[in-house]
Every structure is written in C-alpha cells, then in structure tokens.
Amino acid sequence: MTTGTPTKKAAKALKQQERQERRDREPVLPELGALGMLRWGWRQLTSMRTALFLLLLLAIAAVPGSIFPQRNIDAGRVADYIAQNPTSSPWLDRFGFFDVYSSPWFSAIYLLLFVSLVGCIVPRTRVHLAALRARPPRAPARLRRLDESAELTTTLTSEEAMQVAREVLRGKRFRVHSHDATSVSAESGYLRETGNLLFHLALTGIIVGMAVGHLFGWRGDVILPEGEKIAASAGTFNTWSPGPWVSDESLPPFVLSLTKLHVAFEEAPGKDFGKPRGFTAEARLSPAPGAPAADESISVNHPASVDGADIFLLGNGYTPVITVRDAKGTVLYREATPFLPQDPNYRSVGVVKVPSASPKQLGFTGFFLPTAEPTFKNGPVSLFPDAQNPELALSVWEGDLFPGNRPQSVYTLNTDEMKQVTGTDGTPELVRLKLGETKQLPGGRGSISFDSVKRFAGLSVRTDPGAPVSLVSALLATGGLILGLTIKRRRVFVRVRPASAAAGPGPGGPAGPGGSGGSGDEAVGAEGAPATVVTIGGLSKDSDPGLAAIVAAVHDRLAERNDRS
Amino acid sequence: MNLAGNANAALYASMIVYTLAMLAFTWHLAARAPKVADSRVADREEVLVGAAAGSGEDQRARPVSPYAAGAGYEESLKSRQRGSIALMLTYLASALLAASVLMRGLAVSRPPWGNMFEFATAAAAAVGVVYSLIARRKRWEWLGVFIVAPILLVLGLSLTVLYTESGELMPALKSYWLGIHVSVAFIAVAFFTIAAAIGALYLVRRRREDKPVKATFIESLPSSAALERAAYSINMVGFILWTFTLIAGAIWAKQAWGAYWQWDPKEVWTFVIWVVYAAYMHGRATAGVDHRRSMYIALGGYVCVIINFTLVNLVSTFVGMHNYSGM
Numbered sequence: 001m002t003t004g005t006p007t008k009k010a011a012k013a014l015k016q017q018e019r020q021e022r023r024d025r026e027p028v029l030p031e032l033g034a035l036g037m038l039r040w041g042w043r044q045l046t047s048m049r050t051a052l053f054l055l056l057l058l059a060i061a062a063v064p065g066s067i068f069p070q071r072n073i074d075a076g077r078v079a080d081y082i083a084q085n086p087t088s089s090p091w092l093d094r095f096g097f098f099d100v101y102s103s104p105w106f107s108a109i110y111l112l113l114f115v116s117l118v119g120c121i122v123p124r125t126r127v128h129l130a131a132l133r134a135r136p137p138r139a140p141a142r143l144r145r146l147d148e149s150a151e152l153t154t155t156l157t158s159e160e161a162m163q164v165a166r167e168v169l170r171g172k173r174f175r176v177h178s179h180d181a182t183s184v185s186a187e188s189g190y191l192r193e194t195g196n197l198l199f200h201l202a203l204t205g206i207i208v209g210m211a212v213g214h215l216f217g218w219r220g221d222v223i224l225p226e227g228e229k230i231a232a233s234a235g236t237f238n239t240w241s242p243g244p245w246v247s248d249e250s251l252p253p254f255v256l257s258l259t260k261l262h263v264a265f266e267e268a269p270g271k272d273f274g275k276p277r278g279f280t281a282e283a284r285l286s287p288a289p290g291a292p293a294a295d296e297s298i299s300v301n302h303p304a305s306v307d308g309a310d311i312f313l314l315g316n317g318y319t320p321v322i323t324v325r326d327a328k329g330t331v332l333y334r335e336a337t338p339f340l341p342q343d344p345n346y347r348s349v350g351v352v353k354v355p356s357a358s359p360k361q362l363g364f365t366g367f368f369l370p371t372a373e374p375t376f377k378n379g380p381v382s383l384f385p386d387a388q389n390p391e392l393a394l395s396v397w398e399g400d401l402f403p404g405n406r407p408q409s410v411y412t413l414n415t416d417e418m419k420q421v422t423g424t425d426g427t428p429e430l431v432r433l434k435l436g437e438t439k440q441l442p443g444g445r446g447s448i449s450f451d452s453v454k455r456f457a458g459l460s461v462r463t464d465p466g467a468p469v470s471l472v473s474a475l476l477a478t479g480g481l482i483l484g485l486t487i488k489r490r491r492v493f494v495r496v497r498p499a500s501a502a503a504g505p506g507p508g509g510p511a512g513p514g515g516s517g518g519s520g521d522e523a524v525g526a527e528g529a530p531a532t533v534v535t536i537g538g539l540s541k542d543s544d545p546g547l548a549a550i551v552a553a554v555h556d557r558l559a560e561r562n563d564r565s
Numbered sequence: 566m567n568l569a570g571n572a573n574a575a576l577y578a579s580m581i582v583y584t585l586a587m588l589a590f591t592w593h594l595a596a597r598a599p600k601v602a603d604s605r606v607a608d609r610e611e612v613l614v615g616a617a618a619g620s621g622e623d624q625r626a627r628p629v630s631p632y633a634a635g636a637g638y639e640e641s642l643k644s645r646q647r648g649s650i651a652l653m654l655t656y657l658a659s660a661l662l663a664a665s666v667l668m669r670g671l672a673v674s675r676p677p678w679g680n681m682f683e684f685a686t687a688a689a690a691a692v693g694v695v696y697s698l699i700a701r702r703k704r705w706e707w708l709g710v711f712i713v714a715p716i717l718l719v720l721g722l723s724l725t726v727l728y729t730e731s732g733e734l735m736p737a738l739k740s741y742w743l744g745i746h747v748s749v750a751f752i753a754v755a756f757f758t759i760a761a762a763i764g765a766l767y768l769v770r771r772r773r774e775d776k777p778v779k780a781t782f783i784e785s786l787p788s789s790a791a792l793e794r795a796a797y798s799i800n801m802v803g804f805i806l807w808t809f810t811l812i813a814g815a816i817w818a819k820q821a822w823g824a825y826w827q828w829d830p831k832e833v834w835t836f837v838i839w840v841v842y843a844a845y846m847h848g849r850a851t852a853g854v855d856h857r858r859s860m861y862i863a864l865g866g867y868v869c870v871i872i873n874f875t876l877v878n879l880v881s882t883f884v885g886m887h888n889y890s891g892m
Contacts, residue, residue, distance in 0.1 A: 048851040055844035056862070059837045059869075066830035066883055073827060101828050210826075219823070272732045279736055300736040301821050312823040462823045470825070474812045481808055485801050485846070542850075543794040 045112065046119030054113045061109050065100030068092065072099065114207060121200045128193045135177040136187035139493035143537030146493070148548045150555040151535045154562040158182065158496035158532045161558060165494040165536070168557045172550060174492060184494040192541075195483025202480055205473025213466030218242040218251070220461045225319040225336040226454040229257030231289055232461065252307030255286045255293070261316055261455040265385050274345060274384050281313050281457045298459070308463055315458025317341045317348055320368055320392055324354050326446040332356045338456050339368040340411055345382040346370045351413045352394070352448075353401050361401045362445065364431070365413040366394035368453075376432075392433040392450050396421040396441060421445070489541040492550060499531030534558055568672035569731045572665045576686065576720070579661035582654055583693075583717050589651035590709035596644035597707065597785040640785075648706030655700070655709060659693030662720075666690050673731045676744040681878055683731075684751060685723035689716045691755035703795075707786050711762040742817035750810040754870055756803030757842075760796045761867040764860045767792035771857060793856050797849055800863055804842045811839055830883035834873040841866035 032040055044050055069077035078098045082089040096103025143149055154161055158181075165184050166176050174186035220237035222230055230236045232255070234248040242248065264277040279300055286293035287306055296304045296311075303310040319336040326332055332354050339350030352364040371384035372391035380393045399418030408414050423429040423442050431439050431448060438449035538551040640648075666687050670677035678687045696712045699705065734743075771789040786792060814835065819825040826832060845866060848859035877883045 048847060049854070052844055052847045052851060052854070055840050055847060059840040059844070062833050062837050062840070065828055066833040066877065070828060073829065266733070271730060275733075276736055277733060278739075301740040301742075303820065303823070310823065314823060460823050464819075464824070467819065467825060471812075471816070474815070478805070478808050478812065482805055485805065543790075543797070545794075 045116050051116050058109050061106050064097050068097045117200055121197055125197055136185035138179045139183040139185050139495055143493055143495055143535045146537035146539045148538040148551040150551050153499055153531055153533050154558055155531055161496050161532050161534045164558055164561050165554050168554045182496050186492045189487050189489035191483050192487040192489045195480040198480030199477050199484055202473045202477035206470045209466040209470030213464040215243045215245045217464040218246045222459050223338045223456050224258045224459055225456045226258050226260055231255045253288050254306045255289055257284050258457055261457050279316055309461050312460045313457055314460045317456055318368055318453055319456045320453045321451040322352055323449045323451055327444045336454050346385040347382040355401050360398040363397040363401055363413045364394040368392055387453055390435050390453050394431045396429050488544045491539040493537045495535045496532050499533050568668050572668035575661050575665035579658045580720050582658035583713050586651050586654035586658055587710055587713040589654055593644055593647035593651050593706055594782040596647050598782040651709050652700055656697050659697045662690040662693055669731055678747045679734045679738055680729050682723050682727040682729045685719050688751035688754050689719045691752050692716055692758050695755050737821050746813040746817050749806050753803045753806035753810055756799050757867055757870055760799035763792055763796040764863055767796055807839055811835055830877050834877050838866055838869045841869055
C-alpha cells in the first residue's frame, strides 16, 4: 500500500501538468456575440448529426409509452397501476410517464426534430432549385481518377466522338452540356434530391394533418341497447370529446336506432371455444330527425358513415332489463341497464341505482353472467360469452346514493354513505336472479326482477378532418423516399484529344470496365487516319454499382461506331 | 384431403432440408478457409510487384461487381461445388416452406398469417425465398449458413412455443388489410433479417481488416466496403417496405378501431423501428459518421424488430389492441 503512494503521487502530478499544458495549447475561441451564438445554435440544430441524435432520442422516448399504461388509451388501467404502485407512481406521473405522447419532453424532442427538419429542407430546397436550373459542371482535369473511367482510341473525329457520347448520355436521360470544344459534361439523378426533399416536406404534412385532426376532430361514444335510438347531440353521448376548436353544433344531427346486434362465438369445443367470430349491428340511420331512415349494417372493420362522420362498432355487451318495486308493488325502476364485460366470457359488472326508494335510497351492484356456472363455488363465473344461461348476482346497499351530489359514473356505486343490506342470518344479502325471476328483498324493502336481456352495441362516432391530409402526405413521403433512396446522382464526363498527343504517361492500361475495349487501344493511328483518344469518367454521390455500366455503355458505343466506320 | 396436415408435413420436411443445407453451407465455408491463406500470400506478392512497377493510378483494382467475392480470393472448385449443393438444398427447403404456408392458407381460406406461429413461419419462408432469389446471382453462398440457421431457429421455436392449430380469425382481423399490412410487414422483416446477417459479418470483417489475424473464411468474404453496401441496399428495401407497413397499418386501424394512430404498444414499436432505421439511413448519408457506427444503429433496429415480435406480443406489460391473436 505505502510503496504505491509515491508513484501514484508522481503520476498525479504529471497528469495535472499535462492537463495544464493541454489547457494552454487550446485555441482561444473568438467571441461570437449574441447573434453569432444564435447562428451557431441554428447550425448545430439543423445539422445532420443533431437530426441523427434526435431521431435516436425520439425512438428511446417513445418506448416508456408502451411499457406504462397510458391515459389516452385506458385511463382505468392507469388508475389501477397507480393504486398498485403507490410509491413510484406519483413520480412517474409527475414526469408524464402516463401521458408520454403529450408530455413536455416527448413534445420537445419531436418539435426540435421538426424545427431541425425545416431548417434543413429550406436551404436545401433553395440549393436544389438552383441546381435544377444549372448546367452540369466543367469536366475535371484527370478523368481517369474518377470512380469509374475508361479510355479508347477511335478513328472518329473528336466532334463525332463527342456527338456519340452526347447521344448515349441523352438516351440515358442525362442532362448534357459542353463547356468547351473538347469535353462533354453530363449529369443525371436530379430526382434523388427532389425525392429527398419531398419525403421530408411530406413528413411535416403528416404532422399538420395530425394537428388538424386534433383541433377540428371529435368523437362521441355511446352504449346503445337493442331497440333504442339516439338523436345525436353532445348530450346524448356517454362521453363526448370534441377538439379544442370544435363547437357542439358541428355535430351532424343524425338519428340512429339499433334494431339488433348479431353475435357469433366459437361453439365447437377446443382451444378456440368461446372466441368471438363476428359482430354485426343492424341499425337504421337517418341523417336528420324526420329524414327518411336507411338500413345500415355496422360491423368490425366496416363502419357506417353519415355527414363526414364515421360510426364504428367498437364494443358490445349485455343490458339486462331490471325492475325494482317497492313493498306495495309500485315500479320504482325499470330499465335496460348496461353491464360492462370484464373478461372474454363476458362476466359483466353493472349498477342499479334506485333514488326513489324509501325510506332509504337503494343501490345494487354486481355481476351479469351470460352463461352462469351454477354452483358459484369459485364466485360468479361465466362459462361462455353467449347468453345461454343468463343470471344476475347482485349485492344490495341502502343509504345515500349521491353523497354531496358530486358527479359520478353510472357504472359504479359510491358506497361511502351506504350500508350493505344483510339477510335474515346477518350475512350480506346476495340476490341471484335467473331470467324471468323475481326475488323479495329482505326487511320488506320491496322486490327486484330480471325481466329480459338485450344486447348493447358500443358505438363510437368520430370525425378526423386531418386524416386525409396525413394520408396523402404519408403516401407522398413514401414516394419521395423511394425516389431519394433508389435514384443515383451521377456525373459523367467525356474528353477528347488527338491521338498524337496520347503518347503521354503510362501504357494505356486495360480499357475500362466494358471489357470489350483494348482492341482499339494499340492501333493508334495505324494508317495515319485521323484518330481521337476519348476518355470517359463517371462520378456518383453514393456507392453505385450502376455507374460502371453507364461508363461502359459510352465506351462500347464509341467502339462500335469505330468498327463500323 | 387434410390440407392443414399436409402443411405441417411440408413444414417438417423443409426443416429437414434446411438442416442439410446448413450443414452443406458450413462444409462450403470450410472449403473456403484454407484457400484464403494461399490467395493472401499471392495477393501480397502482386501488390509488391505492382508497387515496383510504379504505375500508381491503375493499382486501384476494383472487383468486377461490388458484391463479388473479395479481391484476390479465387474460389476453388471444391468450395463452388459445395456451395451449389447447399444452394440447391436451400431452394428445395424454401419451396417446401412456401408450399406449407400456401397450404395452410388454403386450409383456413384466409391469408395464413393470423397468429404468431403463422407470422413466424411466413416470415421464415420470406427470408428463405428472398435469399434464394438473390444468392445465385450475387454468389452469396458464404451468407447461407447465417440465413439458414436463423430460419431453423425460428421454425423450431414457432413449432415448440407458438404452435397453434389453424383456426378462424377474430373479427378484428377479418379484413383484406390483413393480406396487405401483415404480408408487407413480414417481407420487410425478411429483408431486415438478411441485412442484419450481412451487417454482423461486415463488422467482423471490418475489424479483421484493421487487425489482421489468422486467415479464416471471413477473409474470403467480399471486402468490408462491399458487405456494407450490400447490407445498406437490403436495409433500404426493408425500410421502404416498413414505411409501407406503417401506413397500411394506420389505414387499417382507422377502419377497425376508428383512429389511425393511438400509440398502442405495437404501433409504438413499429414507429420505434422505423425511427431507428431512419437514423441508420441518416447516419449512412452523413459524411463523417463511421459506417460501423451506422451499422450498429441498424443492428439495434433489428433488435427492436425482434422485441416487437416477441416481448410486445407475449409480455402482459405491453397490453394493447394488437393482442388478439391467441398467440
């Protein structure tokens, strides 16, 4: 231990010295000033490296939203999660982990990304527009140095050789220009950058579409039992969520009645027993009260539409018709009461609230079982999703249904101010009712009957005016992506010189990628015929296996014309 | 006639043939390795001679095709024969697997990719078919073992863990979009898989180019630059198809669920994969970003593809609306 200390100390001193030296050597940065700093910041933000970093950050930031329950998808699951994780969830909530996609940090990333994107495409569009009007650049001095090159000697005159090269390149959709009498410059693949810009521009179009949908779209969800109808207005929906810039009047005043809900479940025993096979809502729809109604069939994947809004069948369940009477037999409550399914076999929960009961208000809460397991030895369980042996199992409460008159859900019973009714033996009363049965409530509180059962359709009426914008943008983006990735930006240059000047450096070498060359090379002006040396060079912005073929095509056509003449 | 039974028989048969193909590909790689050692010596001599001659410009010898085997590597007759045998076996196995998928589709009268088992099988078939289509033309026998082994792994796992009797679909899946959205998705996955295999080989080849060690079959592969370009091209096709998957999925979601985008876990991961591959494309296009770093991003994207298919489907944390396949 102790022996190590001096060396360690020395090393430390050395390191410090090094650090000091490095600090001295560091260049002194010029003062940028406020404007300079802004410009520097903008450059950083719009650089490709920043875009790359932001993209990766966006990918990482999106992940928590798939791990933690999200309020925008299922607020109920968020509430359950918070109840189960009382220590961590307040912190998660504070940092927006239950609303990831509307959280400040997620928004910050994608907004920065889009600022960076716009900052990138605006100057690039300007450059590209200039490039579209510009001529191909002058041929560089040494064409053999380019990515692909070839050389041959031909008996064509230099003018003829250049004409042949121009023809070939024009045929391959190159833009061709000669800056001087001995060279041809050609460029193609402008669509690559056009596609790139289109792709990025279209991405902003998707975002615009999403924003439009958010601001001007709306949705209303409703649970509609068979045989009932709704006249659409903000109040008739169980939940009505308009966009910030939507007024309730923009809702089309359609009238929808549910004639019947057809369901099919797998009845063959086996692994798939009880699996859903089809749901179809048979409905009548009229665009306005009093207008003629038409038959509509709404099923999963087949929404109906009315006045720019779509009606989706998103759920279904049962509404047992329940009647509650007082001791004298007066009907206090008779309603098709929706029970919400909790599992694939449609064990459903629901509530009956009877505020007119006296002396105390009555509340019932419990289960509806479409195919009840008769013994209840594992509690109330449904064996099959279809209504083959329907049964209600309800506990009875009395007291104040609406303590403090606070708003509450129709699907839950607030038992803060209520007491569970017990039977004669003092245990909590459980009322079990088969279809058509009536049971007396203990203590002369009256009776409850299970009259019939109907199905309900969970319908969602939605409009999203931004969706077409997003769709068109997405398709344009795909088109732009394909252009930008597959098209190559290529430049091909051709230079001619008289053969006599060709006895320059090097032995000529193999005549390039065409392979068919070589034949003409050595026969330089054998009979003193006018001979021209043609050099072809090709350049591509990216790895480009097709470039060689183009250079070879020019070479081969020149060789061919040479043979013919 | 029991089509579903025949489909399973064809599946088992394809696994047997794939196993043989894998062995043949390994045998082929074994024939490549010692040959490399020879050609490397020859290579070095050639370079020395060239340097002596002093014509610097023409020394930039390029392989005829960027995808051809590495410069200086001459494939022996033995290794070529073995490669051909392995390829023939791969064609046969892929045809059997494709037939199995087709028969299953006919047996259930719907696109045969309605649950995880069917998706995995169809994706494996797509990998086999795509590889078969390009392997001969590009002379990619060296890649075979890295394609066939994952196919076998996926088929084995899907038979043991994911197997489901062919059955009818959930109502939400009964749409022609199942044929479009899901098929494009697994074809994209097939391209990503092949690109990931090449990408991993690229990283190995690249490291060994920097620090040469004992020559193995790795040195008989195309140059690292050629491998990188090949992986890029195939990832590019995968990325375009994935973009289409995302859009088709959104259109279908609008029809089935009433909203085209709801940040359902499967949507999130599809988006994450898209963004990661977009980052790869960006990195590849940015001057000054090492291709190796970009390739790591692409391989990270492939890890996301695997997570998207396994964890997101099977782990209850990721409960969402895509969880209806009954596995």
